[in-house]
Amino acid sequence: MAKIRSMEEFAAASGISRPTLSKYFSDPSSVRKSTRQRIETALVEHEYRPNIFAISQNRKRPMNVGILIPHLTDPYFAELVRHIEARCASMGFWAIILSSHGDPDLEERALRTLLSLKLAGAIVAPLGTRSNCDTFKALCKELPIVFLDSRIDLEVPFVGTDNRASIELLVEYLVRTGEPPCFLDMPHVNQNALERRQAFEEAARKAKFEPHVIPARTLDWNFEQIGFDVVTAYLRGSGLPSRTLLCANDRLAFGALAAAYKSGLKVGREDNADLRIAGHDDHPLSRFACPSLTTIAQDYEGLASSAFDILVGRLDGEENMPTSELLSSRLVMRDSA
Structure with a gap:
């Protein structure tokens, strides 16, 4: 045959x-x-x-949804994509996933790929400070999009975590249980970095302690290496400004944990510990760190579902759809702080 x-x-x-x-x-x-x-x-x-893709392309309303994230290999973004894919499948949509790999040139190429496809819409986590706004504007003219996790200065619906509330929650816990923290800043690659640093400074003033910020003078996305290098340099020098270190994200905290281990320091909540370390995000690997990482848990499923629901609402022409949705988070107390 x-x-x-x-x-x-x-x-x-x-x-x-x-x-x-x-x-x-x-x-x-x-x-x-x-x-x-x-x-x-x-x-x-x-x-x-x-060819289901070709069938969808030929429909008056295609059932393909584009998803663009900074890193496919980052379990944080992989977890978000997993939940978005599940929502797409439940509603008969096919997810097309692209990554910018932390590179603005690759992000622009991915955006142009999305423009070349016949899509219902797209959910995008932009790189942020190095993104090409003109290409994003062109994409917005062609199809509905929703920003997820991070955003740039365009009138586009956004779903993310309330960084101000989450950092304040974590600072309050660390101050209540020990020495006030210093803050390991993340590279200012997106709005999250700026918001979390500002939130730490506000929380420190509210708690009446000096907001010591350790800067990360780079725009690199290799957060683990940055955390390791920066903390190692401080430990070999004059030491950290505090015996409690709050990292702007969990990946920085992984590097800080490795630096502490290599320097022979004990990290933990015990009285005989040398250092407490906390992060932010509840990265899927945080509970497997050694010691397990105290952090702020973002609502992965809620973030993905809200972004998808807003996108579908726009496709269906629903009125009064939210233009911005900041989800709450929760404190996860583990062994590191």
Whole structure:
């Protein structure tokens, strides 16, 4: 039997009209049960697998959703994508996932790829300070988009975590249970970095202690290496400004934990510990750090669901959709602080 390569060939071989097949592949429940059974039997008999992507591209309303994130290999973003994919599948959408790999040139190329596809919309976590706003503007003119986790200065719906509230929650806990923290700043690659530093400074003033900030003078996304190098340099020099270190994200904290270990310091909540370290995000690997990392847990499922729901609401023309949604977070107390 010759291999069937197109819908037209399948229609001719099965004796089922092309419009009926299109109707079935758009929505199997839209054809009569007897017709559906006949089509499914023919699919097995002729070993035909239709190009679902091409079918979606030909629809008046495509069922493809673009997703662009900074790093596919970062478990934080992988977890967000996992939840978005699940929502897409539950609603009959196909997720097309791209990564900018922390590179603004690759981000621009990915945006142009999204522009070249026929998409229903896109959920995008922009790099931030190094993003090309003009290319983002072009994308916004072509299709509905929602910013997730980070944003740039465009009138686009945004879903993220309330950094001010989360940092204040963590600072209050660290002050209540020990020495007030100093703050390991993350590279100012996006709005989250700026918001978390400002939130720390505000929380320190509120708690009436000096807000010592350890800067990260780079725009690199290699946070673990940055955390390790910066903390190692301080430990070999005059030491950290405090015996409690609050890191702007968990990946920085992983590097700080490694630096402390290599310097022979004990990290933990015990009275005989040399240093307490806390992070932010509840990165999927945080509970497996040694010691396990005290952190702020972002609502991964809530972030993904809210971004998807806002996007679908825009596609359906719903009015009064939120333009910004900041989700709350929770403190996770583990062994490191």
